[in-house]
Amino acid sequence: xxxxxQSPSSLSASVGDRVTITCRASQSxxxxxxxxxxxxxxxxxxxxxxxxxxxxxxxxxxxxSGSGTDFTLTIGSLQPEDxxxxxxxxxxxxxxxxxxxxxxxxx
Amino acid sequence: xxxxxxxxxTLVKPTQTLTLTCTVSGFSLSSSGVGVGWIRQPPGKxxxxxxxxxxxxxxxxxPSLKNRxxxxxxxxxxxxxxxxxxxxxxxxxTYYCAHRSLGIENSFDYWGQGALVTVSS
Numbered sequence: 001x002x003x004x005x006q007s008p009s010s011l012s013a014s015v016g017d018r019v020t021i022t023c024r025a026s027q028s029x030x031x032x033x034x035x036x037x038x039x040x041x042x043x044x045x046x047x048x049x050x051x052x053x054x055x056x057x058x059x060x061x062x063x064x065s066g067s068g069t070d071f072t073l074t075i076g077s078l079q080p081e082d083x084x085x086x087x088x089x090x091x092x093x094x095x096x097x098x099x100x101x102x103x104x105x106x107x
Numbered sequence: 108x109x110x111x112x113x114x115x116x117t118l119v120k121p122t123q124t125l126t127l128t129c130t131v132s133g134f135s136l137s138s139s140g141v142g143v144g145w146i147r148q149p150p151g152k153x154x155x156x157x158x159x160x161x162x163x164x165x166x167x168x169x170p171s172l173k174n175r176x177x178x179x180x181x182x183x184x185x186x187x188x189x190x191x192x193x194x195x196x197x198x199x200x201t202y203y204c205a206h207r208s209l210g211i212e213n214s215f216d217y218w219g220q221g222a223l224v225t226v227s228s
Contacts, residue, residue: 001170034214036154043203043218044146044154049211087154091213095169096144098154 002026002090006099012107019075021102023088028068032092035064035073038101039084047086048073078104109133111143111204113222119194120228127222129187129204137162137182142207144215145178145189147200155200159207160187196226 003026013019023033031051036044046055048064051071061076075082083106088099115127127145134141144159158178159167166178177190187204201223205215 032212034211043221044215045218046208046214046216049208049214049216055216089154089214091211094159094167094213096156096159096213098156100153 001095002029002093002097004088004090004097004099006086006088006102008102009100010103010105012105013078014107015078015080017078017107019078019082019104021073021086021088021104023066023071023073023099025069025071025090025092029090029092031067032090033064033066033071034089034091036087036089037082037084038087044087075104109206109217111206111217111219113202113204113219115202115222115224117223118225118227121195121226123194125189125191125194125198125224127189127191127202127204127224129189129219131185131187131204131206134206135182136180136185136187140209142213143180143187144205144207144213145187145202146205146215147198147202148221149197149200152200157191157202158189159213161207194226198224199226200224 005024035048038044052064085101085103141162145157160178175192180187201221203221206217208214208216
């Protein structure tokens with residue numbers, strides 16, 4: 001299985017901050033990397049697919065980049081509704097695997 | 108509008124078999140390219156992919172759980188089923204079914220609300 005490692009595991013930030021979350025794959029996954037947002041008590045929702053393509057309806061302050069083994073999710077200006085846990089997931093090979101999550105909370 | 112909803116027991120005893128149902132709407136389970144997956148999340152922990160069934164009934168499983176899982180579907184009832192045998196307290200989790208994104212490999216663009224399953228005697 002391909003292992004996905006996110007960093008940091010958690011972070012505290014203020015509204016308006018620029019936030020960066022990284023995800024590293026244990027082997028090259030090309031651009032087969034997706035990001036999900038999960039709010040407390042809710043199901044995950046697809047935020048960005050294939051490294052950098054925003055899912056319909058996702059605000060443009062979210063962006064993704066990377067290729068191979070190293071990927072980044074950036075929130076350009078953190079908003080109150082962005083406080084959540086973020087997961088990366090690879091789909092390069094079965095089984096799909098998720099990172100351990102990054103919790104973004106209020107500073 | 109695509110929706111998915113999980114149903115099943117909230118409490119199972121150790122060694123019992125769990126059967127979960129995912130009832131879908133807004134798409135056909137038999138349409139080319141369609142897939143529905145099951146993903147679980149233990150309380151306070153990360154997501155874990157379990158299984159996926161494609162439109163042609165091809166099923167794929169997590170290698171670590173393959174011996175315990177069976178995924179099937181009933182196209183006429185718009186339902187996908189996941190069976191997990193020999194349940195253990197470590198299987199306590201919220202179980203989600205999710206729609207495989209069309210044309211975007213195995214990402215999941217629509218999710219059910221989740222069903223919390225507790226394994227306890």
